Amino acid sequence: MKLKFFKTIIIAFFFNQMNAQSIARVENIKIHSKTLNQEREILIYTPVDYDWRVNECFNVIYVFDSQNREFFDYTNSIVSFLPNNGKSFIVVGITSPFIEEIDYGRNNDFLPVLATDESIKRYGKYSGNAGNFVNYVESEVIPYINSNYRTLNQNIAVGHSLGASFILYSLIKKPNLFQNYIAISPNLAYDDDKLSKELIYLDYTKINNQTFIYISNADEGIEYWKEWKPARDRVYSFFKDSLKNKNITVEIAEFPNNNHLNTFPPSLNNALQFYFKNIQKNQDSELSKEKFEVTIRVKVSEKGDIVYITGNQPNLGDWNPNKNEMKKISELEREIVLKIQSPAQFKFTKGSWETELQVVGTYNNVIIKPEMKKEFEFEIAVDK
Structure with missing residues (x-):
């Protein structure tokens, strides 16, 4: 089955490339x-082929x-080349530009209100808006993406330096905003180790789902920014020795031969490889507790076709290719009514994996979110 499926993907991929139906693209969206x-x-x-893959x-x-x-650019470019990753991702870049008219910079977004004189002197007016920035991400950016694109539930936050500090700050303030955190060379020492202390004393029972936290460092704290090392050592020690929570996986990586900036590529590669190998499959298996009744219809190419549906949960047959036979409602239509959890992933077969049917608009599993609507229609691709 896997070999046949792989061949199908390759053929479909090159067919669509030759016909130039679509390409990977980057859109610039302005939000007031x-x-x-x-x-x-x-x-x-x-x-690539996001527009064609309408059922994924x-x-x-x-x-x-x-x-x-x-x-x-590095993030959206490298994902497809890393091992153990069989999936495509939407990548969203959240910007924090300097706004000259109001003298506002990235540090305003990433730093909370500061308390110590030393921090106030160092960062000055370029701080203090992290609370509003995390609300902006939660209430405006993520809802925009979920409303306008076909998204699943397992998101990943990637940050470097104070951007990494910010995503850890978001973990503290809104523990379920992201499911995965890749914090590359975060500053844990600002404002008298404020962030490191809050990470150690956070109530991690507030995290509801399986969550992955990755933290890395370069040579910070050795020849420069000496205060960074003791702050991160305390956090590393806490994560390694004290944090006991079955929902949380922590991976720590050190790159002492890299400097603060050039540690981004190896850290991101390492983090994503760990995620693909150890985290992704488990998170993908998480389903909603609630079940939703849906009607699934499929258009077939032959009048006599007997069609089965099989997928990622008991009511979809737990990937048994001949358990759920669909009802014939017309010569070329088959239908089934089921109560299923979200997100539902499934395929159609004629009773075995050797007779797996390719669905128009997908290379992989059909994926639906049954909470979105009650009826779903699909079409079997015709071999040419």
């Missing part, structure tokens, strides 16, 4: 943020500091 009272720009990468949904990677396009 009520939360920030500013106009902001986000970047949205959609994978995608997890989302949110990349902070994307006014520096290197972070955004």
Whole structure:
């Protein structure tokens, strides 16, 4: 079955490339943020053939500091080349540009209100708006993406330096905003180790779903920024020795031969490889507790076709290819009514994996979110 499926993907991929139906693209979207009272720009990468793959949904990677396009471009470029990843992602770049008219910069977004004289002297007026910024991400950016793109529930936040500090701050303030955190060289020491202390004393029972936290460092704290090392050592020790929560997986990586900036590529590669190998499959298996009744119809190519549906949960047959036979409602239509959990992933067969049917608008599993509507219609691709 796997070999046949792989061949189908390759054939379909090159067929669509030759016919130039669509390409990967990056869109620039402007949002007038009520939360920030500013106009902001986000970047949205959609994978190749996103427009054709209308019956597939995608997890989302949110990349902070994307006014520096290197972070955004590297992330959406590298994902497809890493091992153990069989999926495509939507990548969203969240920008924090300097706004000259109001003298507002990225540190305003990433730093909360500061308390110590030393921090106030160091960062000055470029701080204090992290609370509003996390609200902007929660109430405006993520809802926009979920409303306008076919998204799944497992998102990833990627940040570097104070961007990494911010995504850990968001974990503290809104523990279920993201499911995965890739914090590359975060500053844990600002404002008298404020962030490191809050991470240690956070009530991690507030995290509802399986969550992955990745933290890395370069050579910070050795030759420069000496205060960074003791702050991160305390956090590392807590995560390694004290945190006991079955919902949380923590991976720590150190790159002492890299400097603060050039640690981004190896850290991101390492984090995503760990995620693909150890986290993704488990998170993908998470389903909603609630079941939704839906009607699923499929248009077939032959009048006599007997069609089965099989998928990722008991009511879909748990990937048994001949358990759920669909009802014939016309010569070329088959239908089934089921109560299923979200997100539902499934395929159609004629009773075995050797007779798996390819659905128009997907290379992989059909994916639906049954909470969105009650009826879904599909069409079997005709071999040419």
